[in-house]
Amino acid sequence: MIGIDIVEIFRIEKMINRFGNKALKKFLSQKEINLAKKSATKAGFWAAKEAASKAIGTGIGKDCNFSDIKISKTKTGQPIIKYKKKIRKKFKIQNSSLSITHDGGFAIAVVVVTIYS
Ligand SMILES: CC(C)(COP(=O)(O)OP(=O)(O)OC[C@H]1O[C@@H](n2cnc3c(N)ncnc32)[C@H](O)[C@@H]1OP(=O)(O)O)[C@@H](O)C(=O)NCCC(=O)NCCS
Numbered sequence: 001m002i003g004i005d006i007v008e009i010f011r012i013e014k015m016i017n018r019f020g021n022k023a024l025k026k027f028l029s030q031k032e033i034n035l036a037k038k039s040a041t042k043a044g045f046w047a048a049k050e051a052a053s054k055a056i057g058t059g060i061g062k063d064c065n066f067s068d069i070k071i072s073k074t075k076t077g078q079p080i081i082k083y084k085k086k087i088r089k090k091f092k093i094q095n096s097s098l099s100i101t102h103d104g105g106f107a108i109a110v111v112v113v114t115i116y117s
Pocket residue numbers: 040041042044076077078079099100101102103
């Protein structure tokens with residue numbers, strides 16, 4: 001299963017300028033806030049979570065919210081995506097992978113999920 005999302009980096013910047021830390025906490029955990037120093041990275045994380053929700057077919061909402069999806073990074077900077085256990089169980093998720101890019105004012109993320117058959 002696959003999900004994709006694109007976000008205008010300026011839209012995320014505006015949201016953060018207007019609502020501050022509250023805006024960040026709406027879609028990121030404290031660990032993720034510490035990781036995402038640049039606004040392009042923050043926008044990439046937003047896109048990643050939206051893409052992850054699309055990959056399992058729910059979108060962001062009651063069945064999968066921003067805090068059900070966790071992002072971290074390897075030592076070399078590769079982003080890692082992991083769904084919370086209740087989501088992994090419900091959707092039979094075996095593995096999930098994430099790739100992020102940003103250029104020209106936009107951040108794009110793709111999430112691929114494999115499921116147990
Ligand atoms: C990692 C790399 C592919 C990123 O490509 P880019 O065109 O510069 O930037 P993009 O916007 O497409 O991608 C950036 C995102 O890639 C992801 N990324 C970073 N390192 C990564 C890695 N090792 N593996 C997979 N994804 C990675 C991150 O999500 C990053 O966004 P973030 O920093 O906001 O979290 C590129 O910088 C690279 O190859 N770097 C390592 C080698 C290098 O530095 N070579 C330069 C001299 S040869």
